[in-house]
Amino acid sequence: MPDPDCLFCRIAAGEISADVISQDELVVCFRDVAPQAPTHILLIPRQHIASAAQLTEDHGPMLGRLFASAAAIARAEGLAERGFRLATNAGAGAGQSVDHLHFHLLGGRSFSWPPG
Amino acid sequence: MPDPDCLFCRIAAGEISADVISQDELVVCFRDVAPQAPTHILLIPRQHIASAAQLTEDHGPMLGRLFASAAAIARAEGLAERGFRLATNAGAGAGQSVDHLHFHLLGGRSFSWPPG
Numbered sequence: 001m002p003d004p005d006c007l008f009c010r011i012a013a014g015e016i017s018a019d020v021i022s023q024d025e026l027v028v029c030f031r032d033v034a035p036q037a038p039t040h041i042l043l044i045p046r047q048h049i050a051s052a053a054q055l056t057e058d059h060g061p062m063l064g065r066l067f068a069s070a071a072a073i074a075r076a077e078g079l080a081e082r083g084f085r086l087a088t089n090a091g092a093g094a095g096q097s098v099d100h101l102h103f104h105l106l107g108g109r110s111f112s113w114p115p116g
Numbered sequence: 117m118p119d120p121d122c123l124f125c126r127i128a129a130g131e132i133s134a135d136v137i138s139q140d141e142l143v144v145c146f147r148d149v150a151p152q153a154p155t156h157i158l159l160i161p162r163q164h165i166a167s168a169a170q171l172t173e174d175h176g177p178m179l180g181r182l183f184a185s186a187a188a189i190a191r192a193e194g195l196a197e198r199g200f201r202l203a204t205n206a207g208a209g210a211g212q213s214v215d216h217l218h219f220h221l222l223g224g225r226s227f228s229w230p231p232g
Binding site for chain 1 (some may be wrong): 152153168169170171173174175176178179180183184186187189190191195196197198199200202203204205206207209210211212220221222223226227229231232
């Protein structure tokens with residue numbers, strides 16, 4: 001169920017505007033408002049899932065759709081050659097700032113290691 | 117099909133030893149030999165998939181299993197409170213060093229932003 005107090009539920013519902021790249025019945029993809037790379041897109045499930053710590057096998061279809069969307073966006077953004085990084089933070093201690101599962105797709109620059 | 121020249125296919129097949137945390141018919145999880153955090157585990161599909169750039173909806177069941185495994189490992193490693201970060205690099209330009217899809221699960225320390 002959508003959480004009326006959740007920023008990303010409200011973006012998914014169209015109640016708060018965002019620079020949406022693609023969306024379907026499972027997943028919504030939009031540009032991060034604080035981009036950390038030339039391409040920085042957030043991919044979220046429409047379903048309110050607090051973080052990756054809550055994922056189960058039942059989320060397989062959503063995850064398949066989400067990662068297929070990531071690959072398609074990477075191609076559309078011209079990242080096939082240079083590559084891209086996908087990351088998600090689970091918990092405030094790891095840097096999660098919105099408690100709705102989101103994957104960051106970053107590309108268009110070089111990346112250091114470790115990932116933060 | 118396994119790639120006989122792929123390090124991670126060979127680890128999944130048991131031909132090369134690794135510190136395996138868990139495994140089943142879809143996913144193998146083992147500790148990174150160059151850990152970047154107190155907990156640093158790699159999660160890979162048994163199937164040879166070059167990178168996240170090749171993912172499609174058909175990979176949903178594997179992804180569901182992989183992320184359920186990540187959540188279970190995070191609980192087992194005591195990361196529920198402090199949180200954890202999951203990341204994957206697609207392409208050498210993004211830091212991918214083995215051309216077999218792998219997700220890094222990092223935890224047990226604080227993380228900076230952006231993720232590399």
